[in-house]
Amino acid sequence: QKEVEQNSGPLSVPEGAIASLNCTYSDRGSQSFFWYRQYSGKSPELIMSIYSNGDKEDGRFTAQLNKASQYVSLLIRDSQPSDSATYLCAVGSGSARQLTFGSGTQLTVLP
Amino acid sequence: DTGVSQDPRHKITKRGQNVTFRCDPISEHNRLYWYRQTLGQGPEFLTYFQNEAQLEKSRLLSDRFSAERPKGSFSTLEIQRTEQGDSAMYLCASATPSGGYTDTQYFGPGTRLTVL
Numbered sequence: 001q002k003e004v005e006q007n008s009g010p011l012s013v014p015e016g017a018i019a020s021l022n023c024t025y026s027d028r029g030s031q032s033f034f035w036y037r038q039y040s041g042k043s044p045e046l047i048m049s050i051y052s053n054g055d056k057e058d059g060r061f062t063a064q065l066n067k068a069s070q071y072v073s074l075l076i077r078d079s080q081p082s083d084s085a086t087y088l089c090a091v092g093s094g095s096a097r098q099l100t101f102g103s104g105t106q107l108t109v110l111p
Numbered sequence: 112d113t114g115v116s117q118d119p120r121h122k123i124t125k126r127g128q129n130v131t132f133r134c135d136p137i138s139e140h141n142r143l144y145w146y147r148q149t150l151g152q153g154p155e156f157l158t159y160f161q162n163e164a165q166l167e168k169s170r171l172l173s174d175r176f177s178a179e180r181p182k183g184s185f186s187t188l189e190i191q192r193t194e195q196g197d198s199a200m201y202l203c204a205s206a207t208p209s210g211g212y213t214d215t216q217y218f219g220p221g222t223r224l225t226v227l
Binding site: 088 | 142151152154166169200202209211212215216218220221
């Protein structure tokens with residue numbers, strides 16, 4: 001059973017701070033990693049993908065991947081109240097087309 | 112470039128009724144996925160199409176569930192004899208092939224099903 005684990009939160013950070021969201025996965029064959037943002041009552045929205053060890057930056061977002069530790073994280077710099085949402089970590093293995101999702105971390109950015 | 116669309120957005124039905132949902136993927140995407148999401152959980156994979164071929168189905172997809180993509184464009188998901196446990200958000204996602212990696216999937220707005 002492939003598992004993706006996330007802290008459910010809620011995680012609260014003040015406006016302007018760095019929010020750090022973490023995710024671990026069980027399948028060592030996993031090759032593709034995605035972060036989605038989901039506002040309450042809405043569908044998941046892709047933030048970014050990462051495939052190689054290290055950091056990948058896109059605007060205020062940085063994804064970090066460590067395959068040896070089976071760990072992926074998302075940093076949100078200069079957090080804004082509009083970043084308040086549930087963040088979903090999704091993992092894909094090379095042999096399977098579908099994504100396996102964690103249960104999400106609820107982030108609240110306090111003004 | 113329009114995104115993935117789903118219809119209806121909300122469906123309320125009585126236990127035992129059949130329901131059908133439609134998904135229209137992004138036009139150039141030949142891969143289409145169905146997921147189901149319940150409150151407090153991440154989406155769970157149901158089934159996957161490449162063009163008109165249904166290539167994979169989850170064990171979550173019981174005999175009451177059937178999906179089609181007849182011409183490789185839009186897809187339908189039908190649930191027969193609905194049960195209260197079928198209440199969930201049904202999400203459709205589409206993608207183009209991404210080489211050796213899992214596809215980058217873009218989700219539609221979802222269909223929220225409530226079974227009374």
